[in-house]
Amino acid sequence: MADAAESIGILQFSLDSLVQQQQAIANNIANVNTPGYQASQVTFASSLEAAMANGGTATARTVPEGLSSASDGNNVSLATEMTLMQENSLQSQTVDNALSDQFTVLSDAITG
Amino acid sequence: MFEAIDIAGSGINVDQTWIDTIGGNVANANDGVTPGQPVYQAQYVDAAAVPEANGPGLGVEVQSIELGPAQGQMDYEPTNPKADAQGEVAYPVVDLAQQMTGLIESQSSYQANASVMGKATSAYESILQIKA
Numbered sequence: 001m002a003d004a005a006e007s008i009g010i011l012q013f014s015l016d017s018l019v020q021q022q023q024a025i026a027n028n029i030a031n032v033n034t035p036g037y038q039a040s041q042v043t044f045a046s047s048l049e050a051a052m053a054n055g056g057t058a059t060a061r062t063v064p065e066g067l068s069s070a071s072d073g074n075n076v077s078l079a080t081e082m083t084l085m086q087e088n089s090l091q092s093q094t095v096d097n098a099l100s101d102q103f104t105v106l107s108d109a110i111t112g
Numbered sequence: 113m114f115e116a117i118d119i120a121g122s123g124i125n126v127d128q129t130w131i132d133t134i135g136g137n138v139a140n141a142n143d144g145v146t147p148g149q150p151v152y153q154a155q156y157v158d159a160a161a162v163p164e165a166n167g168p169g170l171g172v173e174v175q176s177i178e179l180g181p182a183q184g185q186m187d188y189e190p191t192n193p194k195a196d197a198q199g200e201v202a203y204p205v206v207d208l209a210q211q212m213t214g215l216i217e218s219q220s221s222y223q224a225n226a227s228v229m230g231k232a233t234s235a236y237e238s239i240l241q242i243k244a
Contacts, residue, residue, distance in 0.1 A: 015239065019116075022235060024168030026116040026228045030123030031161045031172050032221050033130075040168045062168050078224055089231050096238045103244035 004106050010052070011099045017044035017060040018092045024062060025088060028081045036073035039065040039081070115170065116232035122162065122171030123225035129174050130157045130218040134211050141206040146194045147186065152204040154180035180205045 021042040031037040044060035051058035069075040133155040140152040156178040162170040183202070190199030 019235075019239075020167065022232060023115045023119065026119040026123075026232060027161070027169040027171060029221075029224050029228050030119050030126075031169070032123075032224065033217055034159050034161050034172055037161050042168060062166075078220070082224065082227070085228060085231050089235050092235045093238050096242050099242050100244070103242070107244035 004102055004109075008099065008102050008106075010048070011095055011102065013048065013058055013060075014044070015092065015095045015099065017042060017048075018088055018095060020044075020060055020062070022085070022088050022092070025081050025085050028065075028076050029078065029085070032074070032076045032078055032081075034074060037076065038069070038074075039067065039076045041065050041084075114232070114236060117229055117236070119169075119171035120225045120229040120232060122173060124222060124229070126157065126159045126172050126174055127218045127222040127225065129177075130159075130214065131222070133157055133177065134215050134218065137204075137206050137211050138208065140204055141208060141211075142203065144187070144189075144192065144194050144201040144203050145184075147184075147196045147198075147200055147202045149202070151182070151184035151202045153182055154204060154206045156180070 021044075024040050024042045028039040028041075031039075040062050041064075042060050042062050044058060047060070048058040050056070065075065067075045067077060067080075137154045140154075143152045145151050158175045158178050159172050160175045162173050164170045185203050185205050186200045187203055188199055189195055189201045192201050194201050
């Protein structure tokens with residue numbers, strides 16, 4: 001069982017990663033019509049899982065999405081990106097609430 | 113900070129420029145002139161992604177506005193007051209089907225970017241609500 005500081009650290013990493021992920025999704029959508037543009041995504045969940053199981057530091061990585069390209073060399077799928085945006089938004093809210101909960105617990109412990 | 117909002121804004125800017133050029137192209141598609149006079153040249157937006165050293169990227173920007181052919185296309189209209197001695201009038205080269213397709217693409221993209229801006233704003237607001 002992680003202590004409060006560790007939980008906050010994990011949640012902070014998650015939130016940082018989700019914000020990066022959101023930026024990647026926004027960038028893919030902004031470039032939906034840019035010839036030759038290749039979509040990228042930010043992955044962090046598997047790295048975080050491994051770090052929590054085995055110790056070590058989790059990292060968020062920007063990697064190509066690798067979908068097949070249209071004739072103009074662009075591989076952004078607007079439907080995929082809008083779905084990812086929605087997921088990212090709900091995940092962020094969940095982490096935000098969890099962080100608030102952790103801070104409330106800490107605050108209660110301090111004030112007694 | 114707030115990169116996603118800036119990125120969505122950059123997309124909206126490019127889409128707006130694109131829509132403006134389409135408006136100009138369609139409005140001027142029938143501007144016939146006497147051959148030899150300057151004929152309207154269709155405008156095309158050349159956009160490119162804005163790269164970021166250690167991150168997914170910083171949106172999109174207009175690199176340049178490319179122009180269609182300067183000589184136009186000749187139509188035989190001897191009764192047109194603009195016709196030359198050979199009875200020809202020069203018209204801009206504007207593919208209306210291509211322009212309308214572009215209009216639909218730019219509209220969809222504009223809406224998607226506007227939606228991203230709304231979602232990103234909510235997400236940032238939610239982060240700002242974190243408290244003990």
